[in-house]
Amino acid sequence: MNHPRFAPVPDGIGAFVPHGRFRIAGAAAGPLAGLAFGAKDLFDVAGHVTGAGNPDWLRTHAPATATSPLVTALLNAGATLVGKTLTDEIAYSIHGDNHHYGTPINPAAPGRVPGGSSSGSAAAVAARLCDFALGTDTGGSTRVPASYCGIWGLRTTHGLLSCEAMAPLSPSFDTATWLAHEAGAFARVGEVLLPQTAGRDLRRVLLPLDALEQADPVFQPAVQRVYQALCARMQGRHCRLSGDGPDALERWRRAYVVASAHEAWQTHRDWIERETPRFGPAVQGRWDIARAIDIQAERQARERQQVVRRQVHALLGDDAVAVIPSAASVAPPLDAAPGEVDLVRARTFRITCIAGLCGLPQVSIPLATPAGLPIGVSLLGPAGSDLSLIRLAAEVWRMLQQGAPH
Template identity: 60%
Template sequence: MTMTTAPLAAVFPIDDTVNAWVAHGRFTIPPTASGPLDGLRFAVKDIFDVAGYPTGAGNPAWLAGNPVPASSAPLVDTLLAAGATLVGKVLTDEIAYSINGDNVHYGTPLNVRAPGRVPGGSSSGSAAAVAARLCDFALASDTGGSTRVPASYCGLWGLRTTHGLLPREGMVPLHPSFDTATWLAHDPETFARVAAVLLPPSPHRFRRVLYPEAVCGLADPAFAAPLARVLAIATRLLEAAPALLTLPRGDETLDDWRQAYATAGGHEAWQTHGAWITASQPVFSPAIAARWQGAAGIGDDAARAAWARVHEIRAHVRGLFGDDAVAVIPSAAGVAPALDASGSAVDALRMRTLQITCIAGIGGLCQVSIPFAGDDGLPLGISLVGPAGSDAALVKLAIQVAAAL
């Protein structure tokens, strides 16, 4: 297994082949000041507002039914003020309710790291554009894995931020209690430069390394070797013996945790968007339509029970991490599925992946995905998960781990 930080020149496509940009999504907004991001170009996932440009959220009905924003999301303004140049808006899975990376209305962005395979979603255009070097980094989001999964599928650096750490104003919500603003980058240097601008300082000092065997066991065999390498390097750097971690407790399963997340989040998503869906009758892909149909059928009693479980799990997970532990886990359960993979195969992988990604989601924790390439050349990601608020320290550790590979 080898770590990767850049796509092969042989697979560089021209811009319009990548299909990352939204319609009329190519534009340039120069920086508003000089700063630490001078010379860097970034794209914006089409759930973030950019003043004067429509926000489509991956669905034509949303695009048609919402006014063009008069102001940009605060994160966009922050990046422009730090010296970065905005070069356009990129595709997303519909209302960010998918981790696969396809879009029935606008097509599937090209994964240049794994041609013939999906890029992962919902930050599909962000990942595709960064992987193809059409920009240096891209704003994205992560609710159930929407940054961690495309980072893994496309061989990129990605961070799920601590819930609530970065502002989400001017960002289309999905599950507000789990939504996070994030970014993807194609190399550790760019990743670190953006982190220095967006993340507050972290006082955390990691002293413990956790290895949750059940979580790692959900991933395909290709993840075993890089997991072992990251675990070994992290323990050496922190001078801490790895602690095997039993997750979950008792007779619970990780799928029980996933279901609690899906039920609580689905109910919240319907409270957020149900009135619009009922009034506008938007057309969704079959898979996403089924998720909205399921969300609509979650009753208040079921939601209350799910939220009670979520709060219990969150307290348990945060107690395990304390303020000084980092865990090593896979970023996804498998490599990117083929474009023509069956729906049942895609859904089976999705269920396994969500059992992995729901841990940081429920816990409100931060998670960095480090890019690797397997023996077959396909990208995959290995993650470090840290306590809430340790984002800056976790990014620093992840880059140190990668440098020691």
Template identity: 45%
Template sequence: MIEDDPFRCFVPYPPAPVKHASSGPLAGLTLAVKDLFDIKGYPTGAGSPTVLAQSGVKTRTAPVVKALLDAGARFVGKTHTDELAFSLNGKNAHFGSPVNPAAPERITGGSSSGSMAAVAGRLADIALGSDTGGSVRAPASYGGLFGIRPSHGRLSLKRTWPLAESFDTAGFFARDGETFARVANVLFGKDRTTLPERPRLLLADDLFAQAVPEAERILRNAVQRFVPLLGQPENVRAVRDMDALYWAFRWLQGREAWTADGPMIERFAPPLGPGVAERFAFGRSVSDAEVARGDTVRRNFRAKLAKLLGQDGVLLLPTVPDIAPLVSAGESELDDFRNRALRLLCLAGLSGFPQISIPVAYRDDAPLGLSVIGPRGSDKSLVVFAVRIERAARIRLA
């Protein structure tokens, strides 16, 4: 277990033995796990004092965690999460906030804040997180890591604290491509859709325009660095109505979050932190008509993106609009950035397609990620291609 935790990544639970295989494809790697996943011998707090008080010590381990342990990874601790996983900022009003090792004056992002910080700070080789609205992808961009939101339903969420059932996924972080691919090989098995060695690259001009101008310029330059090795992308428009997608996601996620946690909130009236309280209040207010409209928008977008990608296409886009906001930013500034980020992050959630944030660039000495979205079920081959992008961009930069 980790005793020295300079980045405040880990929940200070009393250590309990967690068995792992002595050999296997992940042998020699250390594993951190977001405190949404059950691990035998530990409680599951979900970033909430109320949930923690009711948890008790778990007697079984979540299947996705067990798969990593059975492959040889050694568990080193459970990591902090934003309260009930309903935030993108990495701040928890009850348990404090991890430090971003890659840019200490900037937020980690959330809600997989501790998992990102543990890997970026070299306290773990790999970390398990969850991604509903961007909770792996945004922190990965902010911390200079590989991070994946898999195809919806690709990895088991059994014995995992829920937020929004039709959006929740289990994802993971790694610092380097080789390690990232090792984890993917363990968790994903055979793809339903296998990308070709040189996929058809699609650069989403409308989505790049969602980034701040300097971040857009830097990321477009990063794309040009790997063009000689991987090919010139086709410029496309990926979204017809960004506001419609944003609100569809907000309505559907809000309704499902209230369904998951509303009964507990109404019964115990826990003191929810800034932003979290407002988001649950919004979720409670979502009407049946808004849910129906959101479902229609989701179905139409999923069909359009499936047609655009086909079986061989990969969409290139910024992970988030810019580098991580400053820790000193106020709640209104953070909320504004979150809403802008959701316009990019909601696409994979609404479609259910896999997305990977790739560490390719810096701005003002802070990391900035480029993302790829592939066809549903292409997770393993998308990882292989994402690793090739990072290597090609790095070689050209050198």
């Protein structure tokens, strides 16, 4: 059995939480031997309190009695846990700030936010404080920080990885995920955590123009490069995710926001009403909205979700991958006005809600703008294609590094 021993890694960027500065050695041998990882402070580690990014959550919860199965699997595979990483409050943000604990430095773009809610995991990986880190993704909480910090990230097929011993936000959208700096480590973690059946024969590539239109123009060259690289080995075509007019993805975003917010409130209502926790203004505003959503609005959102699922499945089938931006913009500046942050959030959700509503896997490939700012380009695949997406993404990245189509 592994025992924590306090030997924290240096952290000058605010990536790790104060109560999570412990270390647990992994098995002496295994496929991940020699790798260090962080765990987002939503994952339970026996004997330690999970803080979920909020001091009142930390105060009102007892130490965990069991460890997340994912943490256990990684330790058994030889990886060493080097601490718990900061999350936006209750994972209810994609910006990367935390009203109580601060904003981790984005090592790839100083002066800009790291993205969230897996902010500490992304920052720690980008700073190479660890080789990889566990995160979560409900509405973009891994894909967005992966894009902002220039690292690899995967939103897994919903339900494929265990969310046991993990603090929830909206369970029907929550996924357990990971981020990594190097493609090799990223793939090695996938081989350990994902079932070996999580692969598909991907033969078609799609470029959804309506998703691309949601992102800033700086994404277009990178998205086109990935698409053209895939067209060298697959049948490709441009498409639109929805034929329901130019505002279709905004309606999809609203359906996601209503359904997920209603579920988040049902999940945390008792704790919030009992403990009256203190939240930062942006997160408090989301809880106020979630509290006011009635059951009829939730039902309508879930009905639209089913329509979206049918439309996207009709396009992807079992053998297609779609190339989309991982976020709508580069990482916003730390001093961006709240209104600007809200606009970026809305545009980003029009992209990230696709995988969320449909429960699909999406891998973010780290690329950059001509000015050197990190951006992510994603491969979105059919349910259960996680391993195939990882392998395909690594192949595409190698092609681009070697000067494949620009």
